[in-house]
Amino acid sequence: MTDGMLITLISLGVTFFFIIGVPIFLVIGFWVVGVSLVIDFTLANVGVTLFEGLSFFGLLALPLFIMTGDLINAAGIAKRLSDFAYSCLGFIRGGLGMASISACGMFAAISGSNSGTTATIGSIMHPEMTKGGYDKTFAAATIAAGGTVGIIIPPSIIFIVYGFLLNLPISELFIAGMLPGLAMVVAMMFTCYLISRKNGWGHIIKWEPKRIMRTGLRAYLGFVAIFIVVYGIYSGLFSPTEAASVTVGFSVIAGLFITREIKFKSLPKILMRSGHITGMLAPLIAVSVVMQQILSLIGAGEWIGSLITGLGDPTIILLACMLLVLAAGTVLESLPNTIILAPILAPIAYTAGVDPIHFAVIFLVGDAIGFITPPYGLNLYVASGITGIPYFSIVKHVLPYLLALTIVWIIIAFWPPLSLVLLQFAGLS
Template sequence: MIWIVILIFAICLVLRFPIAFSLGISCLVYLLIKKIPLILIPMKLYSGIDVFVLLSIPGFILAGNLMNQGGLTAKIIGFCNHLLGHIRGGLALANIGASMLFAGISGTAVSDTASIGAVMIPAMKKEGYDADFSCAVTAASSTVGPIIPPSVPMIIAATLSGLSVGKLFLAGAIPGLLLGVGLMILTYYLARKRKYPKHPKSNLKQIAKGFVDTFWSLLMTFIILFGIIGGVFTPTEASIVAVIYALCIGAFVYKKITLKNLAVITLDSMKTSASLMVLIGFANLFGWILITEQLPQIISTEILGFSTNKYVVLLLINLLLIFIGTFMETIAALLILFPILLKVAVAVDVDPIHFAIIALLNLMIGLTTPPLGICLFVASSIGKVSISKVSKASLPFLAVSILVLILVTLFPEISLLLPNLILE
């Protein structure tokens, strides 16, 4: 029976139904065949979203939109350009640097690709960068966002597993920086090889002005991060603080937010939050069906029956998650697979915090894995380049991402150093 549900879900995805609808339809078919009262649907939908920490997601989404519409993206890009523009391929390096800084506000890869890509891809093309390279570096750098805290997918993972949000935030810092630096090294090498342009070196006054312009937006990241880690407020309270802060900065410091566009920003945030909550609700029902049909036990038995070696198990999980991440949105994949695979990982003595970072890295890499990576499609549409060209140009960046994944998988200390050092 469970395979019929999964088949219906897969068919709906192929037919390009929204993931929430695909989950809902497959669940409905299961309930009808099993003759289970349909009152279970609203019950499971509500129980899926009736989690206090999930209230932080609408707050972070609204705060991110407020900061983005408040002129944050352009200021971060300008600051990174002052710092890195004089290096060969400086605009591409600024692209990656902006994604690393913007990560703390956005927290999702697709929004990073769309927001920064809308500014950077046309600018890079205008300066003489290859269009496919411009799209590829934008898509690849966007995956750093949900790894460097704060991060919406990390909050979801913590909700699903009962792990500490603060520990997850700290665990993602070093892997995120490692990924960003790795992408920068590759970009610099390609820029020198292809003789991409560079700007005149900015003076200290220009750099200082760029820092001042960006300071208030960057400060929000530190308030959120250290507020949660220091126990000053919960993730939900942090999201409200972030909204108030973003509104004040956007309205009174950057002076880009008005009553007119505030309504549009709020409505857009409500739509995004509502669609995400519906997805979480249906995923909870889908997860209940999987548990009822004992799929977690089946998967655990199959994987552990193949091998009980920790690294072999992690290799199999990595391959599965990268494959799933190529065609499924990160949060949906987390909701469906993370609780199942976490049990398998813990069974072979993998630290839950370590595994959560591995899972997130895998799903981020999937977003830029040809030919179906979602971020590749977003970047190609902005750059008006065929997906085949962008996919080919993204392969070197994909190799760097996989190398970082291998390092994080083999050396748990990379992700566990900061949580053990600060919170133990």
């Protein structure tokens, strides 16, 4: 039996494991070990690479931003941001739904996690939307869609991983994600407004400047946290890792001594939750580095590259890359999708004339859309879990948001200034 046939059988076997629910870390690990044995790639190198794959200073930001999201939620700051958003938008039909999406954007600017954004804002805003006259399934779909910006609006955990894999400056990736992330928020808010207006959903509250001022003052801690991250990174005062460290410290102090919603005895539980999530992500990143080595050795990147570049026209090549990202996003979570495809597709896009930073934004926006694309759609599962509404019921109501985000994605892909203008303004690109 040839090596190619053995690798194909191993790939089919691990695909079956994935379908039946085996954790993706083990799926990739089985593939790595099996293919290593087939091609006589020493397993000792696997162990060394697993260790060295995580020996990167920038990756320290990963657990710190995860911890920041947990602390911001526990401190009650996320709830105050949501109240402020509603006081600003509640006078519009669909204002509470729009406020939920806006709150997702603000929380994303602190936490950098899509599932964390969906879970945190969803647990706060879904009961409020249900009481406020919205269809409960539409409310769940709105929260799931809003969470997609968690990995686009900086700081972003997946941008950190992408920058690590492709050796791109993380701070520049963060800057490039700002306007596309805002465009996604605006598109989803407009979609929510149209649907709510059509169905008459949502109670309208009076425009009250005093209420806006009051809720804005109560939410000041959230604005300070956002300022620390944004100003610290973009002024050059902090690296992304240092900004994450400072924000964690601020969140602890704010929760313990200002809002007083975090107790000393609850800190171990919060840290354990953050550690649990990090413990799932870090091994996956490590094993993915080995996977990249093996894919390179067996020529997978060259094969896919020749297949796509053979299409000839740069526009068709970019569209093919986008379709591949979206197709993978329907069945894979963003991290393995990025780990597997980004090192293969980024060089192809570069040869087609696409700026590496611009393609990073294109790739990760497509990745984000995968969060609400069946049959996987991680945010749909998270929204289902926190609301108790069946998965497929939410899918039907998320389709308008999916369409709106796809339109924004196409604009981002074929109008590079949306991603690069801030870098050019800063003299970085």
